[in-house]
Amino acid sequence: MTSSDSENSTRQRLLDAAGECFAQHGFHGAPVREISQRADANVAAINYHFGDKYKLYESVLLEAINYAEDRFSALRQQADTLDVAQRLHGFISSLLIGGLDPARPEWHCKLLCMEMADPGPALETLFTKSLSGRFGMLRQIVSELLDPPADDTEITLHACSVLGQTLFYLRSRQMLPKMLPGFKLDMNGLETLTAHIARFSLAAIEERNRRISRPDG
Amino acid sequence: MTSSDSENSTRQRLLDAAGECFAQHGFHGAPVREISQRADANVAAINYHFGDKYKLYESVLLEAINYAEDRFSALRQQADTLDVAQRLHGFISSLLIGGLDPARPEWHCKLLCMEMADPGPALETLFTKSLSGRFGMLRQIVSELLDPPADDTEITLHACSVLGQTLFYLRSRQMLPKMLPGFKLDMNGLETLTAHIARFSLAAIEERNRRISRPDG
Amino acid sequence: MTSSDSENSTRQRLLDAAGECFAQHGFHGAPVREISQRADANVAAINYHFGDKYKLYESVLLEAINYAEDRFSALRQQADTLDVAQRLHGFISSLLIGGLDPARPEWHCKLLCMEMADPGPALETLFTKSLSGRFGMLRQIVSELLDPPADDTEITLHACSVLGQTLFYLRSRQMLPKMLPGFKLDMNGLETLTAHIARFSLAAIEERNRRISRPDG
Amino acid sequence: MTSSDSENSTRQRLLDAAGECFAQHGFHGAPVREISQRADANVAAINYHFGDKYKLYESVLLEAINYAEDRFSALRQQADTLDVAQRLHGFISSLLIGGLDPARPEWHCKLLCMEMADPGPALETLFTKSLSGRFGMLRQIVSELLDPPADDTEITLHACSVLGQTLFYLRSRQMLPKMLPGFKLDMNGLETLTAHIARFSLAAIEERNRRISRPDG
DNA sequence: TATGAATGAGCCTTCATTCAT
DNA sequence: AATGAATGAAGGCTCATTCAT
Numbered sequence: 004m005t006s007s008d009s010e011n012s013t014r015q016r017l018l019d020a021a022g023e024c025f026a027q028h029g030f031h032g033a034p035v036r037e038i039s040q041r042a043d044a045n046v047a048a049i050n051y052h053f054g055d056k057y058k059l060y061e062s063v064l065l066e067a068i069n070y071a072e073d074r075f076s077a078l079r080q081q082a083d084t085l086d087v088a089q090r091l092h093g094f095i096s097s098l099l100i101g102g103l104d105p106a107r108p109e110w111h112c113k114l115l116c117m118e119m120a121d122p123g124p125a126l127e128t129l130f131t132k133s134l135s136g137r138f139g140m141l142r143q144i145v146s147e148l149l150d151p152p153a154d155d156t157e158i159t160l161h162a163c164s165v166l167g168q169t170l171f172y173l174r175s176r177q178m179l180p181k182m183l184p185g186f187k188l189d190m191n192g193l194e195t196l197t198a199h200i201a202r203f204s205l206a207a208i209e210e211r212n213r214r215i216s217r218p219d220g
Numbered sequence: 221m222t223s224s225d226s227e228n229s230t231r232q233r234l235l236d237a238a239g240e241c242f243a244q245h246g247f248h249g250a251p252v253r254e255i256s257q258r259a260d261a262n263v264a265a266i267n268y269h270f271g272d273k274y275k276l277y278e279s280v281l282l283e284a285i286n287y288a289e290d291r292f293s294a295l296r297q298q299a300d301t302l303d304v305a306q307r308l309h310g311f312i313s314s315l316l317i318g319g320l321d322p323a324r325p326e327w328h329c330k331l332l333c334m335e336m337a338d339p340g341p342a343l344e345t346l347f348t349k350s351l352s353g354r355f356g357m358l359r360q361i362v363s364e365l366l367d368p369p370a371d372d373t374e375i376t377l378h379a380c381s382v383l384g385q386t387l388f389y390l391r392s393r394q395m396l397p398k399m400l401p402g403f404k405l406d407m408n409g410l411e412t413l414t415a416h417i418a419r420f421s422l423a424a425i426e427e428r429n430r431r432i433s434r435p436d437g
Numbered sequence: 438m439t440s441s442d443s444e445n446s447t448r449q450r451l452l453d454a455a456g457e458c459f460a461q462h463g464f465h466g467a468p469v470r471e472i473s474q475r476a477d478a479n480v481a482a483i484n485y486h487f488g489d490k491y492k493l494y495e496s497v498l499l500e501a502i503n504y505a506e507d508r509f510s511a512l513r514q515q516a517d518t519l520d521v522a523q524r525l526h527g528f529i530s531s532l533l534i535g536g537l538d539p540a541r542p543e544w545h546c547k548l549l550c551m552e553m554a555d556p557g558p559a560l561e562t563l564f565t566k567s568l569s570g571r572f573g574m575l576r577q578i579v580s581e582l583l584d585p586p587a588d589d590t591e592i593t594l595h596a597c598s599v600l601g602q603t604l605f606y607l608r609s610r611q612m613l614p615k616m617l618p619g620f621k622l623d624m625n626g627l628e629t630l631t632a633h634i635a636r637f638s639l640a641a642i643e644e645r646n647r648r649i650s651r652p653d654g
Numbered sequence: 655m656t657s658s659d660s661e662n663s664t665r666q667r668l669l670d671a672a673g674e675c676f677a678q679h680g681f682h683g684a685p686v687r688e689i690s691q692r693a694d695a696n697v698a699a700i701n702y703h704f705g706d707k708y709k710l711y712e713s714v715l716l717e718a719i720n721y722a723e724d725r726f727s728a729l730r731q732q733a734d735t736l737d738v739a740q741r742l743h744g745f746i747s748s749l750l751i752g753g754l755d756p757a758r759p760e761w762h763c764k765l766l767c768m769e770m771a772d773p774g775p776a777l778e779t780l781f782t783k784s785l786s787g788r789f790g791m792l793r794q795i796v797s798e799l800l801d802p803p804a805d806d807t808e809i810t811l812h813a814c815s816v817l818g819q820t821l822f823y824l825r826s827r828q829m830l831p832k833m834l835p836g837f838k839l840d841m842n843g844l845e846t847l848t849a850h851i852a853r854f855s856l857a858a859i860e861e862r863n864r865r866i867s868r869p870d871g
Numbered sequence: 872t873a874t875g876a877a878t879g880a881g882c883c884t885t886c887a888t889t890c891a892t
Numbered sequence: 893a894a895t896g897a898a899t900g901a902a903g904g905c906t907c908a909t910t911c912a913t
Contacts, residue, residue, distance in 0.1 A: 028248070029246055029247070029248055029249075029338055030246070030249070031245070031246055031248035031249035032246075032247070032248035113337070113338070116337045117334070117337045117338050119337075119391070119392070119394065119395060120330070120333045120334045120336075120337040120338075120391060120394070121246060121330070121334050121337075121394070122394045122395060126395070130395070130398055134395075134399075135398075135399075138399060159400060159403070160412075160413070160416045160420075161420070163385070163388055163389070163400075164385045164416070164417065164420050166388060167384045167385040167386070167387065167388025167389075168380070168381045168384040168385060169384070170384065170388060170391070170392075171380055171383060171384025171387060171388070172380070172384075174336070174337065174387070174391055175336070175387075177336065177337070177338070177339045178336060178339060178343070178347070178351075181347055181352075182351075182352075182355060183376055183380075186373075186376070195377075196377070199377045199381070200381065202428075203377075203378070203381050203424045203428075204424070206423065206424040206427035206428060206431075207420045207421070207423040207424035207427070209427060210423035210424070210426060210427050211419075211420075211423060214423075
């Protein structure tokens with residue numbers, strides 16, 4: 004067992020500490036000194052392992068985005084065995100539970116939301132590496148649900164409706180206690196949300212399908 | 221007419237410059253010197269007019285949130301003359317067009333989204349002064365749409381579904397060119413979005429109403 | 438009497454302190470903290486007044502080179518009233534006494550010599566502003582002394598011989614106590630040196646003139 | 655042959671790389687990491703081989719000064735077979751060509767000049783090991799040339815005149831392209847310089863000898 | 872013999888703020 | 893009402909060095 008173990012190496016401790024600090028104070032508001040102290044490491048260790056503060060920030064973002072990627076990989080592999088409604092449910096669930104899973108460090112979700120609200124150079128990587136693929140997956144699901152078939156714009160609008168409902172909880176998480184007092188975001192609550200979003204969206208789409216296929220205008 | 225009435229007073233120029241800077245670099249990333257220079261004012265002017273940097277930030281946020289409040293006031297006054305579907309449409313429109321209106325300074329929306337992604341003490345004021353009222357308004361509309369009547373939780377879930385779809389475009393604005401290449405956010409595009417969200421949501425609710433009122437499933 | 442008095446202003450104190458420090462430890466070896474402390478000023482004052490450390494360094498060099506420029510100006514104005522041998526003596530004296538004058542801060546000479554031994558961007562300014570003019574002046578004197586007239590190269594070589602003898606004492610000043618133990622560089626000593634260099638050079642040139650003008654080869 | 659014999663040992667590569675770096679940026683301005691990288695060695699190798707950064711610097715200076723010492727040794731051994739004018743020429747040539755020889759790494763000369771402009775503890779070694787002997791040699795030559803004999807001071811002054819003319823080119827090398835545009839410092843140019851300095855100095859001394867030996871002025 | 876990881880001290884610079892005017 | 897000068901604290905980063913291997 005060498006010191007490069009990914010478990011508790013200086014590098015890994017820095018990543019975790021940085022995640023917390025960046026999520027708490029933002030990139031500019033988080034001093035590298037505080038990060039290194041929380042990681043029980045030297046200030047110079049950051050530059051040694053990551054080059055500079057921003058490269059550390061990028062690495063932290065990657066760490067956060069990768070965490071939930073497993074769920075989507077699994078979903079992709081099960082695509083053939085699940086019907087389209089199940090895949091919609093799976094997508095929403097992956098995003099929502101993958102994002103708010105109480106087992107996941109809180110800062111993952113917040114940091115990603117902050118980066119999306121104020122995108123920097125790092126977002127490019129996140130996008131090409133993960134976000135764009137996820138959105139394509141959702142568009143595929145939605146396009147299968149829309150019958151009679153929809154044009155590109157309509158698919159996009161429906162995909163955004165599903166995505167918007169889901170991301171709302173991730174992006175509003177900081178405000179949820181204030182907005183929805185009494186609502187608990189435990190596993191149970193998350194499944195309630197998932198079920199609602201799926202049912203709400205499927206209902207809207209079914210209604211749309213019925214309307215379009217009706218003979219009159 | 222004193223100089224404090226002037227629309228172009230130092231104080232106002234500072235507010236505008238600060239809005240741009242804060243939106244561009246975040247609170248910690250925007251140096252007061254850059255703000256004062258962009259406002260063509262002295263560094264000390266900020267502390268003179270606002271006390272300190274954070275109070276300036278709060279003032280800027282208030283400026284941004286107040287800008288769109290007129291639309292909601294109008295909506296409230298028209299409540300009696302509009303049917304509930306129109307009020308839903310009006311709410312979505314107020315939020316979406318009020319947020320992305322090309323005539324509005326770009327930083328308004330971005331800054332508010334950033335503050336919501338990473339809430340500070342200033343959010344409290346925003347919430348009690350504006351956000352909480354808006355959400356209550358939406359809940360009222362949704363509760364009227366839900367028939368048979370829904371319990372508190374279901375109202376909230378439906379309100380969140382509407383709100384989530386709408387906020388999605390505000391909060392993703394920075395990423396929209398990348399996510400939805402070719403989509404134009406001009407007045408026309410905004411109305412398309414508004415119409416879709418309203419139709420999608422109404423369809424989902426109607427379907428729900430039908431399902432619930434059915435003697436059994 | 439305002440605070441911008443050139444006498445004892447923060448800016449001037451910084452220049453003097455920086456001169457000493459840079460001369461003592463070199464540009465890279467002199468911490469700005471030490472400079473500001475010696476100047477009884479804040480660290481930030483350096484960046485406020487000069488922009489950055491290197492611009493301070495350039496200003497210090499200019500201060501040093503300007504100090505002696507008066508002597509050369511005077512020499513230029515007297516050019517018509519002095520014969521050429523006197524002007525040669527004047528030139529050597531201006532350089533030597535202007536450089537080692539005990540009334541002059543010691544660091545002036547050392548710092549200029551250091552910059553010449555390891556030229557940076559700042560030397561360009563020194564050269565165009567002062568050095569090149571001085572060398573032209575010396576070439577003019579030497580060319581008048583050379584009779585029969587000399588070509589460009591020969592003038593240059595003779596000018597370098599005069600200049601080299603003179604600069605030797607400036608550039609070796611740090612080593613003089615070791616090389617020439619017992620030699621005092623007071624006003625008296627400097628005039629002895631000046632006289633020697635002038636006599637030595639004139640002798641060499643006269644001998645050269647005689648040799649060239651001799652009919653045989 | 656052990657690895658420490660090798661001309662391309664880590665130790666030697668460090669010396670060469672350090673010479674370049676120190677000459678380029680000065681002692682304080684040259685980071686050990688850059689040196690070790692240029693030498694294709696580990697950072698710790700410097701401390702391992704030399705103890706610390708300054709000891710490396712001293713070693714580099716010694717390397718530079720030793721390079722030219724062979725010429726002077728040869729000159730000393732030939733002392734008996736050459737007349738005094740030839741020995742003067744030889745001395746100047748050793749210094750000038752030994753210093754500016756295009757075959758020699760450029761940094762040798764520059765680094766020595768820098769150390770002389772800003773002497774540190776290392777200069778002591780250089781002085782006792784080399785410089786003082788060279789100066790003594792020149793004084794001996796000059797004293798033989800001065801006839802009628804001169805006192806100590808006069809010998810010193812004349813030696814400094816010869817030395818100053820010669821060192822001028824070494825110490826001004828960085829500025830020569832700017833001062834003497836078009837002058838080429840190839841082997842041919844160096845011999846031109848050597849010949850001029852020797853002739854100039856001999857002429858001055860002959861004239862002096864004539865003047866002194868004249869019954870009166 | 873030689874190294875990659877890690878360190879504490881120090882670097883220059885910039886920060887938001889204050890003060891005398 | 894407003895400002896230019898100045899400040900102490902803190903910023904991110906780099907330094908020469910050390911240590912376990």
